[in-house]
Amino acid sequence: MASILIVDPSKSNRLYLRLTLEKQGYQVFEAGDGLEALESYEHHRPNLVITEIKLPVLSGADLVQRIKLLAKETFAPVFVVTNAFKPDSIQRILSVGADDFLQKPYPEELLLAKIASLLRNVNFYDDLKQSKEMVSSLHMSLALEHKSAERIFEKFVHGPRQEVPGLEAHVSPASIFNGDVFLSTITPAGNVITLLGDFTGHGLPAAIGAIPVAEVFYSMVKKGRTLKEIIFVINDKLKTILPAHIFFSCVAVKVFPKRRSVSLFNAGMQPVVMLNEASGEYALFESSSVPLGVLDSFELDVDFTKVDVTGSEHFICYTDGIVEAMDDGKEMFGVPRLVESLQTSHYDIGRLVDAAQDFCHGCVFNDDVSIIKLSLADILMQPNQMIASAVLERIPPPSDWSLNYVFSAANLRCNPHPIESIVDAIIGMQPITPYKEDIFIILSELYNNALEHGILQLDSCIKQQSNGFLAFAEAKQKALETLSEGRLMVDIQHEALSDSKGRLRILVSHDGPGRAQDVTTQTSSEIFSGRGITIVRFLCSDFQFDDGGARVEAVYEWERRDGGR
Incomplete structure (x- = not known):
């Protein structure tokens, strides 16, 4: 049950309030002056203080102020029950923090109702304070997690x-x-x-x-x-x-x-x-x-x-x-x-x-x-x-080696995009990652040129139509699905020219009925479809078609620019 401190210089008034409150089950403490009341409050920390305005040693208004300071963030209600009739006195004690007042004489029922109301506010305030502390703790925890996630996000995305x-x-x-x-x-x-x-x-x-x-x-x-x-x-x-x-x-x-x-x-x-x-x-x-x-x-x-x-x-x-x-x-x-x-x-x-x-x-x-x-x-x-700024890894000295691939009709049907694997194999043999993009472009163009025009006999003019690239892709897929014969060969030779230079010779050939056309012989209306071969010529030190277009050779040279570090 709640505890209540009664502060009144009149012993009879204190006795009356004690008997009334104890009959309701409240625990009661008494004080006859303001200083004694303050000491009792510090010792017992009652849930409610009932005080008279006029008190010896320490006035009621001063007592209210001191109690509110001691309570800090805790709700400590002070109920003024007084004989005073001066509005100024009542107004002052309310202005310094008193929570309610009642003038004597009063009905006992009204006194008990006001006490019950103030104690309900105490419970409500305690619940609110506890909820606030929980929310504050949760907010701090979420803020910490948010900060950690932000650091991870920054490291992965922007780092x-x-x-x-x-x-x-x-x-x-x-x-x-x-x-x-x-x-x-x-x-x-x-x-x-x-x-x-x-x-x-x-x-x-x-x-x-x-x-x-x-x-x-x-x-x-x-x-x-x-x-x-x-x-x-x-x-x-x-x-x-x-x-x-x-x-x-x-x-x-x-x-x-x-x-x-x-x-x-x-x-x-x-x-x-x-x-x-x-x-x-x-x-x-x-x-x-x-x-x-x-x-x-x-x-x-x-x-x-x-x-x-x-x-x-x-x-x-x-x-x-x-x-x-x-x-x-x-x-x-x-x-x-x-x-x-x-x-x-x-x-x-x-x-x-x-x-x-x-x-x-x-x-x-x-x-x-x-x-x-x-x-x-x-x-x-x-x-x-x-x-130079992009080369972050050491490129070892070049060496001599070769790779050979033969793609049958079945291989071409099931694996229409083998270039990535071939380029990975080249980089595995000679780790020249800074030049990987160039090698990929060269191999892709030569391989696709041999497949599309040499074996599948597709017409590049399709690309010049409306939605031409999509139509060309569909025609290529359809031709691959019915492909039953033909071989495509990729031969790669690497030669060391010095401790920091290497030469990659790429030979792509096929035994299909079609012939890949050299872009230098194309008409102006066909140049659009041969743009990839133009890029290959730009990248390579030597480039030539042989055997009527059934065989094409590209020579690509590279050099370490990191000083061998």
Whole structure:
């Protein structure tokens, strides 16, 4: 039962209250003056104090103040039961903290009702305090867990990001965890890759997928995998782990400084903007694929847009948070305003963000806002330095070796994409990871040229039709399914030229009825389909077709640029 301290200079008044309260089951303590009451309160800590206003030694108002100070965060109700009739006295003791008062004489029922009410408030306050402490403890625990998760997120997603010349970024999350993903690095071959993506929603649920995306991206780039391979693996992983309502829109841009070209892939993102500083013109590259994590990889159309560049171009990639910023009339900022702002601000993405905020009158963006700008002048002027900065592993001295592959019709049907395995075998024999991308491109073009035109006898003119690439892919799949004869051979020889130089000789031949056509003999209407062979010629020191196109040989030379470290 609750305990009550009675403070009254009148012994008879104290006796009356004691008998009344003990009859109700309360534990009662007594004090005849303010100082004795204070000492009793400190010793017994009663649930309720009933006091007179006029007290010897320490006044009732002073007693109330001292009790409230001792109680600190605990609710210690003080009930004033008094003979005083002066409003000033009552007003003062209430102003310093007394919780209720009752003038004598009073009905006993009213006294007991007020006491019961104040004690209920004590219980309520105690319950509230306990709940507050539980919530505070839970909040501290969650904050600690959140901080730990934030550190892990930062380490996985942002930690491996490399500084890339000519790359600027603005990242403004709508919450601590960011549903936007921004990754950038320099490949072992010295090419620049940036990936900007946007998971459905924002905050922690949207950020969950960022860790596997970053892990796949950086680990595969380090191994020299192609961007297409990386996209397929990211798609497979997200398709496996993400719930159906979360997917990953993204845009990937790859800059080839030596070739002075850019490849980009847009999967469900806002159009990529290319601004030409020299001409003042711009181009938009719309999405060409569904977001990642929606379809299985064999259904995914990973079609890269290739752009030849001069160095005066700026590529702008951004998430929809900025273009969907609205003014008071619910009108969006939009892509046209974004382009206009970039042109008038000399491609300053900071001023672009300011323009969007001015448009919506200083609003806080409702969604994550990420913008990246790739200025090609800074990238194209130092391709060799980027290769040197990208080579982080020791390349051993070259040696002599060879690899030979023979693919029968059955092999070609069951394994239509063996190039990855062949390139891995080459890197296993001679760890020249910085040149892996070049080797992959050379082998892919020669192998596909022999298969598609030599064995399957497909016509490249199909690609020039509407939806030509899709029609060509369907024709290739159909021809493979019915293929019953034919062989394709890949012979690879590596020769050491010095302690730091090597020569890779790649010979691809076939015994099919068709003949691969040398791109140098193609008409202007056919050049589009032979663009891959043109790139191979650029990469190789020697390249030639023999035996009417049934045999093609490419020679690729490499050199260590890390000084053998």
